[in-house]
Amino acid sequence: MKMHAIVLGLTMAGLAQPSWAEDPDGPPKRFSAEHVFEIEYAEDPNISPDGEHIVYVRRSMDRLEDRIRGDLWILDVETGRHRPLVTGGASATAPRWSPDGSRLLYTTSNADRPELRVLYMDTRESVSLSQFERAPGAAVWSPDGQSIAFTMFVKSESPSFAEPPQAPEGADWSPPVRVFDDITFRFDGQGYLSEGARHVFTLPADGGSPRQLTSGDVDYGEPAWLDNQTLLVSGNPNEDRDLDPVESDIFAIDLASLDMTRLTDRDGPDHSPVASADGAHIAYLGYDDKRLSYQQTGLYIMASDGSDPRRIAEDFDRSISDIAWSHDAGSVHALVEDAGDMAVVEIGLDGDVERVISGVGGTSIGRPYAGGDYSVSRTDRPVFAYTAASPAKPADIAVAGQGVEDRELTALNEDVLAHLDLAPIEEITVPSSHDGLEIEAWVALPPGFEKDGSYPLVLEIHGGPYAQYGPAFAAEIQRFAAEGYVTVYANPRGSTGYGEAFAQEIDLNYPGRDHDDLMSVVDHLVGEDYVDPDRLFVTGGSGGGILTAWIVGKTDRFAAAASIKPVINWMTMALAADIAPFVKRHWIRAEPWDDPDAFLDRSPIMLIENVTTPTLVMVGEEDWRTPSWEAEQFYTALKLQGVETALIRVPGASHAIASRPSRLIAKTDNIMGWFERYDPARSDSRD
Numbered sequence: 001m002k003m004h005a006i007v008l009g010l011t012m013a014g015l016a017q018p019s020w021a022e023d024p025d026g027p028p029k030r031f032s033a034e035h036v037f038e039i040e041y042a043e044d045p046n047i048s049p050d051g052e053h054i055v056y057v058r059r060s061m062d063r064l065e066d067r068i069r070g071d072l073w074i075l076d077v078e079t080g081r082h083r084p085l086v087t088g089g090a091s092a093t094a095p096r097w098s099p100d101g102s103r104l105l106y107t108t109s110n111a112d113r114p115e116l117r118v119l120y121m122d123t124r125e126s127v128s129l130s131q132f133e134r135a136p137g138a139a140v141w142s143p144d145g146q147s148i149a150f151t152m153f154v155k156s157e158s159p160s161f162a163e164p165p166q167a168p169e170g171a172d173w174s175p176p177v178r179v180f181d182d183i184t185f186r187f188d189g190q191g192y193l194s195e196g197a198r199h200v201f202t203l204p205a206d207g208g209s210p211r212q213l214t215s216g217d218v219d220y221g222e223p224a225w226l227d228n229q230t231l232l233v234s235g236n237p238n239e240d241r242d243l244d245p246v247e248s249d250i251f252a253i254d255l256a257s258l259d260m261t262r263l264t265d266r267d268g269p270d271h272s273p274v275a276s277a278d279g280a281h282i283a284y285l286g287y288d289d290k291r292l293s294y295q296q297t298g299l300y301i302m303a304s305d306g307s308d309p310r311r312i313a314e315d316f317d318r319s320i321s322d323i324a325w326s327h328d329a330g331s332v333h334a335l336v337e338d339a340g341d342m343a344v345v346e347i348g349l350d351g352d353v354e355r356v357i358s359g360v361g362g363t364s365i366g367r368p369y370a371g372g373d374y375s376v377s378r379t380d381r382p383v384f385a386y387t388a389a390s391p392a393k394p395a396d397i398a399v400a401g402q403g404v405e406d407r408e409l410t411a412l413n414e415d416v417l418a419h420l421d422l423a424p425i426e427e428i429t430v431p432s433s434h435d436g437l438e439i440e441a442w443v444a445l446p447p448g449f450e451k452d453g454s455y456p457l458v459l460e461i462h463g464g465p466y467a468q469y470g471p472a473f474a475a476e477i478q479r480f481a482a483e484g485y486v487t488v489y490a491n492p493r494g495s496t497g498y499g500e501a502f503a504q505e506i507d508l509n510y511p512g513r514d515h516d517d518l519m520s521v522v523d524h525l526v527g528e529d530y531v532d533p534d535r536l537f538v539t540g541g542s543g544g545g546i547l548t549a550w551i552v553g554k555t556d557r558f559a560a561a562a563s564i565k566p567v568i569n570w571m572t573m574a575l576a577a578d579i580a581p582f583v584k585r586h587w588i589r590a591e592p593w594d595d596p597d598a599f600l601d602r603s604p605i606m607l608i609e610n611v612t613t614p615t616l617v618m619v620g621e622e623d624w625r626t627p628s629w630e631a632e633q634f635y636t637a638l639k640l641q642g643v644e645t646a647l648i649r650v651p652g653a654s655h656a657i658a659s660r661p662s663r664l665i666a667k668t669d670n671i672m673g674w675f676e677r678y679d680p681a682r683s684d685s686r687d
Contacts, residue, residue: 029421030447030482033665036475037061040412041394043070043363044094044373045385048101051377051404052077054385055085055095055104056397058412061661068661072106075409077383077399082410086119086126094137098145098205099378105139105148116150118205129207141205142225148203149223149231152210155196156217183242187578188625188655200233202255213253214260220251224273226304229255232263232273232282245582250284252306263306270300272321276329277378279304283323283332293507293587294466296500299323299332299347313351317499320347327378335360335374337497340427340440340470342370344384360386361472362395366658366667367460367541368442368474368489369467370497377401389472391425393417421447423481425471430524432493434516437505440498441490441521442471443530444481456679457531458485459522459558461492461540461547465510468497476658479668485675486531492517508589511550511602518547519555534559537675541565542626542655546604549634552615553607560678562616562671565626565657568634570599578624608637614644616674618667620653646674 038061045056054075062069070093072086086092090108097104104119114135119126132152139150159179167173178192186192198219201210213231214220220235231253238247248269252261263282264270268289273282282302287295297319302309312332322335331348333356344357361372372395374386381402387395393413400406423444430439446455458480462469469489480487491497492514494506506514526533536558540548545566552561567573571592574583584591590598600606615638619631628649638645648670650657658664676682 029419031417031420031422031475031478032482033479033669035416035420036661036665037063038413038416039365039394039475041363041365042387042397042410042412043395045375045387045397046095046097047077047375047377047383047385047399048097049099049378050101051379051381051383051401053101054397054399054409055097056385057093057095063661066660066662068659070109072104075397077385077404077409080409085124090115094139096139096141098141099143100145103145103205105141107136107139109135116148116203118207127207129203129205130210132210136201138221138223140223140225142228144228146205146228148205149200149213149225150203150210151198151200151221151223153194153196154199154212154215155194158195183581184578186624188623191622191624200231200253202231213255213258222272224275226252226275226282227279231255232275234271234273243581243585245579246289246586250282250306252304261306263302264309268295272323274323274325274332275304276325277327278329281329283325285320285323291586291589292504293510294494294496294500294503296503297321299334301332301349312349313347313353315351316347316353319496319500322374324376326376326382327380333374333376333382333384335372337370337468339497340370340442340468340491341497342372342389342470344374344386357384357386357400359389361389361470362387362393364472364474365394366474366476366664367462368469368472368477369462370470370472389470391471391473392422394473421482423447423478423487424449427471428521428524430490430521432513432517433520433523434513437493437502437517439490439492439517439521441488442469443525444477444487444489446481446484446486449486451529453529453532454681455486455531456484456535456537456675456681457522457525458487458675459518459536459538459540460487460489461518461538461544462489462495463540463542463544464496465494465506465514465543465547466496466503467543468495470497475664476668480672483672485537485672486525488521488525490518490521509602510587511547511604514547515550515554518551522557532681533557534680537561539564539671541657543567545626549604549615550607552613553604553610556612558613559680560614560616560675562618562674563631563634564618564667564671565620565623565655566604566617566630566634567626568630569603569605571596571603572633573626573630574599576629577627605633605637608634608641611638611641611643614674614678616646616648616671618648618650618657618670620650620655620657622652623655623657625655644678 040060043057057070058073070091072092074085094107108115116129134153136150136152159181199214203210218237220233222234224232234248236248246269249264250273270286272285299312299320318336320334324333342360346354364371372387377383383401388398396408396410398408426443538558539562541564545563548563549566617631617635619628635647658667
């Protein structure tokens with residue numbers, strides 16, 4: 001209750017007032033906290049094999065249960081007819097057409113009873129395939145439609161060094177101790193881990209008992225069918241797997257004998273196998289591990305027996321994901337990030353790359369991250385279904401391809417967002433003060449904005465740090481702008497989508513020159529009279545939280561700051577976070593006890609004596625990616641230094657701190673409440 005009071009207390013401290021007048025008797029025209037609950041967005045469109053229908057996940061906000069739920073809807077590509085398919089009850093996700101298009105496989109997310117279900121398209125009858133103790137995932141049809149492969153966690157016996165005595169009947173003893181002997185014993189979003197591993201199973205498509213194909217204490221996943229009797233999976237059975245977190249290889253499992261054949265074997269991750277329709281070749285993703293903090297994922301092709309592996313389009317300087325073979329096996333489609341955009345490209349086996357679709361995205365609702373989905377038909381003339389990004393709305397479903405009219409088929413938010421004065425988005429490019437490197441950024445302007453140098457600025461910094469922002473709808477950005485803030489978000493060096501060299505600019509130098517990039521963007525907006533230089537504010541989450549804490553240690557130009565789920569001390573991060581092996585092996589590349597300066601030189605905690613900026617710190621109480629003690633170290637240090645600060649802990653929240661609608665609202669509104677408190681243009685704000 002005390003933490004809840006703190007959250008509400010800061011929210012009620014007051015928000016920046018919009019710079020335009022609204023009719024007090026009419027409906028609100030600005031994007032408000034309440035509108036968050038009215039947002040819908042499309043996700044995971046799956047086009048039928050013949051290209052005639054699209055089933056997708058329609059996401060909406062459940063106001064009573066404070067969660068994001070999913071229903072399945074179907075679209076007719078030719079007519080645009082839009083109908084519900086699976087709605088009500090448990091959330092439905094991951095729709096997958098059978099090879100002949102007669103059935104639809106999907107997953108229901110019910111806490112008490114996870115299910116795989118098949119919907120018969122002629123009768124619309126849905127049946128559960130089996131009873132599952134734990135949630136199944138990554139389900140895929142066999143080529144003949146007779147079997148389904150999927151993954152599921154299998155619990156094993158926990159280590160123990162003593163047998164406790166039996167408690168007397170009715171006794172109230174303490175729960176038994178829990179013993180861990182794995183280096184990763186807790187993980188963000190999952191908490192403290194149960195002993196066991198993720199394994200691959202098959203199941204008759206008509207229902208029955210699952211058959212476990214893999215075993216042991218090794219995680220296997222990403223099942224993909226090579227043919228009806230052979231399944232491809234990825235995993236890392238090497239003895240040093242706990243200390244080499246990016247390593248994986250691809251294996252073929254013979255379903256008759258359960259013999260596993262290793263198809264790849266190099267130092268680096270090989271994953272995401274996809275077989276061509278004729279079963280002759282396997283496309284997959286990976287890279288040679290050079291133990292850098294960022295390494296670009298490439299496309300590879302090998303024969304079905306693992307021979308003749310080769311990289312395709314080696315000179316294409318973008319990271320590749322979400323691959324799918326063309327129907328004739330002459331090319332591979334893929335999703336790429338490209339300078340704030342997401343695009344579907346077609347990669348020929350000769351290495352030629354052609355952009356097929358731009359503007360994929362719109363599925364990251366809180367902040368404007370690149371995130372989107374696509375699928376492609378199995379026809380000679382491919383038809384694509386994808387989530388379409390827009391600065392003015394979350395993802396809708398769009399279609400493009402040969403023989404169809406390229407267009408959006410849904411307008412999920414027309415009933416809400418079309419009636420609001422949303423922030424227009426401008427794109428700018430600014431040379432970095434460090435070396436002139438071009439930095440791309442976007443500016444969300446309050447409705448009615450005039451370039452008069454009077455507005456407050458919010459600099460919003462993305463996490464990752466290997467990620468990218470873009471001109472997509474984001475509720476947090478729109479909330480800032482609706483309350484009168486010019487809001488800028490940028491892709492400083494280290495961001496993805498600009499090539500491997502651009503991303504590696506921060507290797508062993510993070511935070512570093514990315515700070516200069518961000519300050520150059522702020523300087524540009526001040527110089528162009530977008531904002532008042534005395535009304536500057538900065539915030540960011542995760543990697544953006546690190547940079548926020550770093551920035552207030554480097555400059556006092558900001559009136560206030562909000563560091564959200566930051567890393568404050570790389571030494572404690574490397575020894576206690578859920579990705580500790582990766583931090584040590586790839587980011588810092590040193591041992592904390594051998595080279596403490598390698599960790600501390602880039603830790604915001606070492607700049608604490610420079611900080612004078614009032615700084616809010618926020619973290620989820622169940623965050624194991626940037627654990628709560630990171631934020632608490634900063635908060636305590638600021639208190640000891642006499643810097644004005646507050647700590648907000650979000651009950652039940654993992655690193656995905658805004659994963660529930662009310663948390664997204666609380667996060668954004670508390671940040672604005674903190675900024676309003678220290679806005680020099682509001683002299684009464686702290687009374």
